[in-house]
Amino acid sequence: MTPYAGTAPFTPDTCQSGPADWSAVASASAMSAFCGIFAGFVFAGVVVVIGEKNPPGGDGHASRGLRLLLPCFFGLAAASYLYALASGELVCLRATTEQLFSGAILAADAVVVIAALAWLLPAYERNQHGEVHFFRGLVQFAAQFSMLMLIVSSIGFDNSVLRRQASPWSDDALWASGAALMLAVFLCWWKPLPGPQPPFAPGHWRDEILLNRRVSMCAWTTLLLSGLLAVASGIAVGIPYEHWADMPHWLVYALGEAGLLIPGAVVVAAVRSLPRP
Numbered sequence: 001m002t003p004y005a006g007t008a009p010f011t012p013d014t015c016q017s018g019p020a021d022w023s024a025v026a027s028a029s030a031m032s033a034f035c036g037i038f039a040g041f042v043f044a045g046v047v048v049v050i051g052e053k054n055p056p057g058g059d060g061h062a063s064r065g066l067r068l069l070l071p072c073f074f075g076l077a078a079a080s081y082l083y084a085l086a087s088g089e090l091v092c093l094r095a096t097t098e099q100l101f102s103g104a105i106l107a108a109d110a111v112v113v114i115a116a117l118a119w120l121l122p123a124y125e126r127n128q129h130g131e132v133h134f135f136r137g138l139v140q141f142a143a144q145f146s147m148l149m150l151i152v153s154s155i156g157f158d159n160s161v162l163r164r165q166a167s168p169w170s171d172d173a174l175w176a177s178g179a180a181l182m183l184a185v186f187l188c189w190w191k192p193l194p195g196p197q198p199p200f201a202p203g204h205w206r207d208e209i210l211l212n213r214r215v216s217m218c219a220w221t222t223l224l225l226s227g228l229l230a231v232a233s234g235i236a237v238g239i240p241y242e243h244w245a246d247m248p249h250w251l252v253y254a255l256g257e258a259g260l261l262i263p264g265a266v267v268v269a270a271v272r273s274l275p276r277p
Helices: 024-051 059-086 092-123 131-161 168-190 208-237 249-272
Strands: none
Touching (some): 024 092, 059 092, 059 208, 092 131, 092 249, 131 168, 131 249, 168 249, 208 249
16 A cells, blocks of 8 residues: 555646646755855854954844854755745645745845844944945845745746636735735834934944844844744645645635745844934
C-alpha cells in the first residue's frame, strides 16, 4: 500500500500552465539569491558596527542601529532559505503560498534595514548636512513602496489560488487595509514626538528614552513577526499535495490579509523608530 492510497494520482504543476500569469517556482531561485546577498550585506553592517569605535556620544545611536540590523539578518536569511525550498516545488499553489510569506519578510525587513542605517549616521557623526532628514524621506518612500507591493502581492495571491475567481470585495478589502497602513506609515513619519521639545545642547539627541523604546519595540516586532511568517511558510511546505487541490475561499482570503497586515505592522514600527533630525 502506498502512503497516499485512496488519493488522486500526483501530477506535477510548476506554474507553467493554467490561469496563473506568474511562476512562483521559476522566480524562487533568483529571489533566494537576492535575499542571501541582502543578508550578507546586513551581516557585514553588523560586523562594522560591532568592530568600529564610535565618536563620543555615538554609542547609543550605534546600539539602536545594531538592534534593528540583527533581526533583519535573521529574517532575510530565513527568506533566502524558504525561497530555495520553493525553487524545488512541484505544487504551484503551495509555492505561491510560500512566496506570499517569504515576500512579506523581504518587504518588511528591507524597510527596517534602511531605518537602521539612519541611526548609524549620528553614530558616526554623519549628520552635519541633513543626512538624517534625507534618510527619513528615503524610509518614507521605501515604506510606501513596500506597502504598495504587499497589496499587489496579496491581491495576486488571492486570484492565483482561486483561479481568478476571487470575490471583488476581497480586492476592495485588501486595498482598504493597505490604504489604512499607508496612512499609518505617513502619520508615524510626520507626527512629532509627544511632549514639549525644548532646545538641547549640540550633540544631545532629544527624547533618548522614548526613541530607545520605539527601537526596541521595532526590533522585537521584526523578529517575532518575521519568525511567524517563516513558520507559516515552513508549515505550508509540509502540507501534502492533495490538500492544495481545493483551498477554502475563506482560508485564501485570510492568508492574503495576513500577508499584508503582518509585514505592514513591521513597516509601521520601523517608521516610528526613526531618528529625529
